[in-house]
Amino acid sequence: MNSYxxxxxxxxxxxxxxxxxxxxxxxxxxxxxxAVLWDIKSDVAxxxxxxxxxxxxxxxxxVDEATVRAAVDAAVVAHGRIDGxxxxxxxxxxxKPVTEYGxxxxxxxxxxxLTGTFNCCRLVVPVMKERNYGxxxxxxxxxxxxxxxxxxxxxxxxxxxxxxxxxxxxxxxxTGIAVNAITPTTADTPILQGLTxxxxxxxxxxxxxxxxxxxxxxxxxxxxLLSEENSFTTAATFDxxxxxxxx
Numbered sequence: 001m002n003s004y005x006x007x008x009x010x011x012x013x014x015x016x017x018x019x020x021x022x023x024x025x026x027x028x029x030x031x032x033x034x035a036v037l038w039d040i041k042s043d044v045a046x047x048x049x050x051x052x053x054x055x056x057x058x059x060x061x062x063v064d065e066a067t068v069r070a071a072v073d074a075a076v077v078a079h080g081r082i083d084g085x086x087x088x089x090x091x092x093x094x095x096k097p098v099t100e101y102g103x104x105x106x107x108x109x110x111x112x113x114l115t116g117t118f119n120c121c122r123l124v125v126p127v128m129k130e131r132n133y134g135x136x137x138x139x140x141x142x143x144x145x146x147x148x149x150x151x152x153x154x155x156x157x158x159x160x161x162x163x164x165x166x167x168x169x170x171x172x173x174x175t176g177i178a179v180n181a182i183t184p185t186t187a188d189t190p191i192l193q194g195l196t197x198x199x200x201x202x203x204x205x206x207x208x209x210x211x212x213x214x215x216x217x218x219x220x221x222x223x224x225l226l227s228e229e230n231s232f233t234t235a236a237t238f239d240x241x242x243x244x245x246x247x
């Protein structure tokens with residue numbers, strides 16, 4: 001495992017209680033940094049933070065701007081800084097055709113995945129600007145590049161994250177803040193619980209490596225994106241599709 005010296009770095013991970021978010025937080029701690037878990041599942045987040053050791057948590061609904069703002073303030077009070085932000089919180093939503101999607105169902109998926117990412121970026125960036133340093137990693141998906149049938153809301157929201165990353169990365173390009181996105185293929189995480197076995201197999205057979213990505217593989221890429229070594233690249237998208245999307 002490549003090692004990074006995160007030293008006194010403080011990294012917020014939304015959706016950090018489990019799955020991809022937890023694997024990233026675990027890598028941050030293993031690299032000497034402090035992970036701050038933001039998750040709507042407070043009981044799981046508390047347990048995960050205790051397991052990680054050098055970590056703490058806040059009950060955060062990324063859709064609710066007030067709770068995000070309160071969590072930012074709490075992180076600054078506790079640590080005096082925010083060096084990294086990983087937006088990993090997300091939901092898939094219902095699996096069904098666009099014509100059967102209800103407006104409320106659509107809005108719920110877009111709000112968590114896209115608006116939640118926007119809320120966190122908007123409120124964390126000013127704190128990073130104070131030190132002229134920061135690393136933001138937005139977790140998108142191969143669905144944001146290709147679109148998945150019967151997952152239009154999720155695909156559209158993840159595509160929106162790519163647009164947000166490009167715009168914000170360019171806005172901050174003259175600062176010490178880097179903003180990038182990753183597009184992982186399916187990983188075996190709790191988010192799969194909302195999908196049918198048939199749909200899960202549909203996604204697996206489209207991966208040239210013939211397997212799902214491991215959360216540790218995602219965390220390895222994110223660790224570099226969070227590191228000081230990532231001093232030039234910004235507004236970019238990094239592929240984790242096992243060869244499915246090569247652009």
